[in-house]
Amino acid sequence: MDEFCKYFAFLAFGVEECEYGAEDEAMDEENMDDGQLRNQDVTISGCFEWVVSPILPVLKSVAPQPTLPSKVTLQHFLSVKSFECELGAVDDELRLVKLEPRDSEEPYVEFGYDNEESAPLDTIFPSRRVLANGQQFFFKSLDLLGDDIGRKEVGRYEQVFRASFGPSVRTSRLFGVVQDEKHQLVGLILHHIDEHTLLSDAVETPETPESSKERWIRQIQDILAALRGAGIVWGDAKPDNIIIDTHGDAWIIDFGGGHTEGWVDKDKAGTVDGDLQGL
16 A cells, blocks of 8 residues: 555544554445555554645745744744645645645634732733743643633632632642733743642652652642632642642642543533542
8 A cells, every 4th residue: 555545544544543453343344455554553643744744845935034942932932924734635645735824813812801909910921021030930822722711711810819828729820921912812821830740640650659649639638628718610620730849749730621531520520529529
Protein backbone atom coordinates (compact mmCIF):
# COMPACT_ATOMS: atom_id res chain seq x y z
CA MET A 1 0.00 0.00 0.00
CA ASP A 2 1.42 3.41 -0.96
CA GLU A 3 1.89 6.23 1.51
CA PHE A 4 -1.26 8.13 0.55
CA CYS A 5 -3.58 5.13 0.89
CA LYS A 6 -1.91 4.06 4.13
CA TYR A 7 -2.40 7.38 5.92
CA PHE A 8 -5.76 8.15 4.37
CA ALA A 9 -7.15 4.77 5.44
CA PHE A 10 -5.81 5.26 8.94
CA LEU A 11 -7.49 8.66 9.30
CA ALA A 12 -10.72 7.43 7.72
CA PHE A 13 -11.12 4.74 10.37
CA GLY A 14 -10.57 7.24 13.18
CA VAL A 15 -8.27 5.16 15.38
CA GLU A 16 -5.05 6.03 17.16
CA GLU A 17 -3.16 2.81 16.57
CA CYS A 18 -3.01 0.83 13.37
CA GLU A 19 -3.96 -2.56 14.76
CA TYR A 20 -6.75 -3.98 12.67
CA GLY A 21 -8.13 -7.47 13.07
CA ALA A 22 -10.84 -9.43 11.35
CA GLU A 23 -13.23 -8.57 14.19
CA ASP A 24 -12.89 -4.83 13.56
CA GLU A 25 -16.39 -3.77 12.58
CA ALA A 26 -15.15 -0.47 11.20
CA MET A 27 -13.21 -2.25 8.47
CA ASP A 28 -14.88 -2.27 5.08
CA GLU A 29 -14.31 -5.90 4.22
CA GLU A 30 -15.45 -5.48 0.64
CA ASN A 31 -12.84 -2.88 -0.21
CA MET A 32 -9.91 -3.63 2.08
CA ASP A 33 -8.30 -6.74 3.41
CA ASP A 34 -8.21 -6.73 7.22
CA GLY A 35 -4.48 -7.35 7.22
CA GLN A 36 -3.48 -4.66 4.76
CA LEU A 37 -2.80 -2.09 7.44
CA ARG A 38 -1.33 -4.43 10.00
CA ASN A 39 2.20 -3.63 11.20
CA GLN A 40 2.44 -0.48 9.12
CA ASP A 41 3.63 1.49 12.15
CA VAL A 42 1.11 4.23 11.46
CA THR A 43 0.48 6.63 14.34
CA ILE A 44 -1.64 9.73 14.68
CA SER A 45 1.49 11.87 15.09
CA GLY A 46 2.83 10.35 11.87
CA CYS A 47 -0.41 11.35 10.17
CA PHE A 48 0.03 14.93 11.37
CA GLU A 49 3.55 15.03 9.97
CA TRP A 50 2.29 13.66 6.66
CA VAL A 51 -0.50 16.25 6.45
CA VAL A 52 1.77 19.16 7.35
CA SER A 53 4.65 18.25 5.01
CA PRO A 54 3.23 19.85 1.82
CA ILE A 55 2.32 23.02 3.76
CA LEU A 56 5.62 23.71 5.50
CA PRO A 57 7.51 25.25 2.52
CA VAL A 58 4.74 27.79 1.99
CA LEU A 59 4.40 28.55 5.70
CA LYS A 60 8.12 29.22 5.91
CA SER A 61 7.79 31.78 3.14
CA VAL A 62 5.01 33.70 4.94
CA ALA A 63 6.31 33.31 8.50
CA PRO A 64 7.65 36.43 10.26
CA GLN A 65 11.33 36.78 10.98
CA PRO A 66 12.43 34.84 14.09
CA THR A 67 12.38 36.83 17.31
CA LEU A 68 14.79 36.38 20.19
CA PRO A 69 13.01 34.49 23.00
CA SER A 70 13.87 37.30 25.41
CA LYS A 71 11.95 39.74 23.18
CA VAL A 72 8.76 37.70 22.78
CA THR A 73 5.79 39.24 24.59
CA LEU A 74 2.19 38.18 25.03
CA GLN A 75 1.37 40.65 22.28
CA HIS A 76 3.43 38.56 19.85
CA PHE A 77 1.78 35.39 21.09
CA LEU A 78 -1.79 36.67 20.88
CA SER A 79 -1.58 38.63 17.63
CA VAL A 80 0.14 36.03 15.49
CA LYS A 81 -1.25 35.80 11.96
CA SER A 82 -2.95 32.51 11.11
CA PHE A 83 -3.83 30.87 7.82
CA GLU A 84 -6.49 28.52 6.57
CA CYS A 85 -5.38 25.84 4.17
CA GLU A 86 -7.06 23.29 1.96
CA LEU A 87 -5.41 20.05 0.96
CA GLY A 88 -6.27 17.83 -1.95
CA ALA A 89 -5.12 14.65 -3.63
CA VAL A 90 -3.61 14.58 -7.10
CA ASP A 91 -2.55 11.18 -8.42
CA ASP A 92 -2.51 9.80 -4.86
CA GLU A 93 -0.27 12.60 -3.69
CA LEU A 94 -1.25 15.07 -0.97
CA ARG A 95 -0.94 18.64 -2.21
CA LEU A 96 -1.68 22.13 -0.95
CA VAL A 97 -4.65 23.51 -2.87
CA LYS A 98 -5.25 26.79 -1.08
CA LEU A 99 -3.65 28.86 1.68
CA GLU A 100 -5.40 32.06 2.75
CA PRO A 101 -5.00 34.39 5.75
CA ARG A 102 -7.75 33.88 8.28
CA ASP A 103 -9.91 36.78 9.30
CA SER A 104 -9.30 38.01 12.82
CA GLU A 105 -11.67 36.08 15.02
CA GLU A 106 -13.61 37.73 17.77
CA PRO A 107 -12.30 36.65 21.19
CA TYR A 108 -14.48 34.20 23.03
CA VAL A 109 -15.04 36.35 26.09
CA GLU A 110 -16.20 39.91 26.40
CA PHE A 111 -15.15 41.12 29.80
CA GLY A 112 -15.83 44.25 31.77
CA TYR A 113 -16.50 45.34 35.32
CA ASP A 114 -19.83 46.84 36.26
CA ASN A 115 -18.65 48.60 39.39
CA GLU A 116 -15.63 49.24 41.55
CA GLU A 117 -16.51 46.52 44.04
CA SER A 118 -16.21 43.85 41.36
CA ALA A 119 -12.85 45.13 40.09
CA PRO A 120 -10.20 44.22 42.65
CA LEU A 121 -7.89 42.58 40.10
CA ASP A 122 -5.15 44.15 38.03
CA THR A 123 -5.50 44.13 34.26
CA ILE A 124 -2.42 43.18 32.26
CA PHE A 125 -2.21 44.38 28.67
CA PRO A 126 -0.26 41.93 26.48
CA SER A 127 1.95 44.60 24.94
CA ARG A 128 3.13 45.85 28.34
CA ARG A 129 4.50 42.92 30.27
CA VAL A 130 4.61 39.21 31.00
CA LEU A 131 6.82 39.57 34.06
CA ALA A 132 5.82 41.95 36.83
CA ASN A 133 8.55 43.42 39.02
CA GLY A 134 10.79 40.60 37.91
CA GLN A 135 8.36 38.03 39.28
CA GLN A 136 7.38 35.04 37.15
CA PHE A 137 3.72 34.37 36.42
CA PHE A 138 1.79 31.73 34.50
CA PHE A 139 -0.25 32.71 31.46
CA LYS A 140 -3.37 30.68 30.70
CA SER A 141 -4.89 31.30 27.29
CA LEU A 142 -8.69 31.20 27.01
CA ASP A 143 -8.53 30.81 23.25
CA LEU A 144 -9.93 27.27 23.14
CA LEU A 145 -12.00 27.25 26.32
CA GLY A 146 -15.00 29.30 25.28
CA ASP A 147 -17.09 32.04 26.81
CA ASP A 148 -18.77 30.06 29.57
CA ILE A 149 -15.60 28.57 31.05
CA GLY A 150 -13.74 31.88 30.84
CA ARG A 151 -16.42 33.78 32.72
CA LYS A 152 -16.79 31.08 35.37
CA GLU A 153 -13.08 30.89 36.00
CA VAL A 154 -12.63 34.63 36.43
CA GLY A 155 -15.65 34.76 38.72
CA ARG A 156 -14.32 31.98 40.92
CA TYR A 157 -10.90 33.57 41.16
CA GLU A 158 -12.60 36.75 42.31
CA GLN A 159 -14.31 34.71 45.02
CA VAL A 160 -10.96 33.28 46.08
CA PHE A 161 -9.52 36.81 46.18
CA ARG A 162 -12.32 38.11 48.38
CA ALA A 163 -12.12 35.11 50.72
CA SER A 164 -8.58 36.19 51.74
CA PHE A 165 -7.47 32.66 52.46
CA GLY A 166 -4.32 32.05 54.43
CA PRO A 167 -1.26 30.28 52.99
CA SER A 168 -2.53 26.83 54.00
CA VAL A 169 -5.34 27.08 51.43
CA ARG A 170 -3.13 26.35 48.46
CA THR A 171 -4.99 27.14 45.24
CA SER A 172 -3.99 28.81 42.03
CA ARG A 173 -4.54 32.57 42.38
CA LEU A 174 -5.33 35.17 39.75
CA PHE A 175 -2.90 38.08 39.47
CA GLY A 176 -4.53 39.77 36.51
CA VAL A 177 -6.31 39.37 33.22
CA VAL A 178 -4.99 39.75 29.68
CA GLN A 179 -7.07 41.89 27.34
CA ASP A 180 -6.71 42.78 23.70
CA GLU A 181 -7.00 46.27 22.25
CA LYS A 182 -10.81 45.95 22.39
CA HIS A 183 -10.65 45.25 26.14
CA GLN A 184 -11.88 41.70 25.63
CA LEU A 185 -10.54 38.91 27.81
CA VAL A 186 -8.10 36.56 26.08
CA GLY A 187 -6.19 35.02 28.99
CA LEU A 188 -5.34 34.91 32.66
CA ILE A 189 -2.14 35.73 34.53
CA LEU A 190 -1.84 33.33 37.47
CA HIS A 191 0.61 33.37 40.32
CA HIS A 192 3.45 30.96 39.73
CA ILE A 193 3.54 27.65 41.61
CA ASP A 194 6.84 25.81 41.97
CA GLU A 195 5.53 22.62 40.45
CA HIS A 196 7.27 19.32 41.02
CA THR A 197 4.67 17.02 39.53
CA LEU A 198 0.95 16.39 39.19
CA LEU A 199 -0.89 14.30 41.75
CA SER A 200 -1.90 11.88 38.99
CA ASP A 201 1.76 11.14 38.31
CA ALA A 202 2.88 11.18 41.93
CA VAL A 203 0.42 8.53 43.12
CA GLU A 204 1.43 6.16 40.32
CA THR A 205 5.12 6.42 41.15
CA PRO A 206 6.16 3.33 43.14
CA GLU A 207 8.69 5.37 45.13
CA THR A 208 5.99 7.68 46.54
CA PRO A 209 5.61 6.79 50.25
CA GLU A 210 2.17 6.16 51.72
CA SER A 211 2.81 8.92 54.23
CA SER A 212 2.98 11.46 51.37
CA LYS A 213 -0.28 10.20 49.88
CA GLU A 214 -2.00 10.46 53.27
CA ARG A 215 -0.61 13.98 53.69
CA TRP A 216 -1.99 15.03 50.31
CA ILE A 217 -5.40 13.58 51.14
CA ARG A 218 -5.55 15.67 54.32
CA GLN A 219 -4.36 18.79 52.52
CA ILE A 220 -6.90 18.43 49.71
CA GLN A 221 -9.69 17.78 52.20
CA ASP A 222 -8.74 20.91 54.15
CA ILE A 223 -8.52 23.06 50.99
CA LEU A 224 -11.91 21.86 49.73
CA ALA A 225 -13.44 22.47 53.16
CA ALA A 226 -12.15 26.06 53.08
CA LEU A 227 -13.53 26.56 49.58
CA ARG A 228 -16.94 25.17 50.55
CA GLY A 229 -16.99 27.40 53.63
CA ALA A 230 -16.55 30.41 51.34
CA GLY A 231 -19.18 29.16 48.88
CA ILE A 232 -16.61 28.41 46.17
CA VAL A 233 -16.92 25.44 43.83
CA TRP A 234 -13.73 23.94 42.39
CA GLY A 235 -15.54 22.46 39.40
CA ASP A 236 -13.31 19.86 37.74
CA ALA A 237 -12.05 17.65 40.55
CA LYS A 238 -9.42 15.21 39.33
CA PRO A 239 -5.76 14.39 40.06
CA ASP A 240 -4.58 16.24 36.94
CA ASN A 241 -5.84 19.45 38.53
CA ILE A 242 -3.74 19.04 41.65
CA ILE A 243 -0.10 20.12 41.68
CA ILE A 244 2.49 18.78 44.07
CA ASP A 245 5.04 21.53 44.63
CA THR A 246 8.75 21.28 45.30
CA HIS A 247 8.06 21.23 49.05
CA GLY A 248 5.74 18.23 48.72
CA ASP A 249 2.51 20.16 49.29
CA ALA A 250 -0.72 19.79 47.28
CA TRP A 251 -2.28 22.70 45.37
CA ILE A 252 -5.72 22.77 43.74
CA ILE A 253 -5.71 24.45 40.33
CA ASP A 254 -8.09 25.17 37.44
CA PHE A 255 -11.39 26.74 38.42
CA GLY A 256 -12.75 26.66 34.88
CA GLY A 257 -15.37 24.02 35.67
CA GLY A 258 -16.37 21.08 33.54
CA HIS A 259 -16.12 17.42 34.47
CA THR A 260 -13.93 14.46 33.68
CA GLU A 261 -15.46 11.05 33.12
CA GLY A 262 -14.50 8.65 35.86
CA TRP A 263 -14.13 11.40 38.46
CA VAL A 264 -17.26 13.56 38.40
CA ASP A 265 -20.66 12.68 36.95
CA LYS A 266 -21.93 15.05 34.28
CA ASP A 267 -25.02 16.00 36.29
CA LYS A 268 -22.79 16.97 39.24
CA ALA A 269 -20.35 19.10 37.25
CA GLY A 270 -19.81 22.54 38.75
CA THR A 271 -21.37 21.67 42.11
CA VAL A 272 -20.20 20.99 45.65
CA ASP A 273 -21.46 17.42 45.26
CA GLY A 274 -19.20 17.08 42.23
CA ASP A 275 -16.20 18.29 44.23
CA LEU A 276 -16.97 15.77 46.96
CA GLN A 277 -17.37 12.98 44.44
CA GLY A 278 -14.00 13.82 42.90
CA LEU A 279 -12.45 13.88 46.35
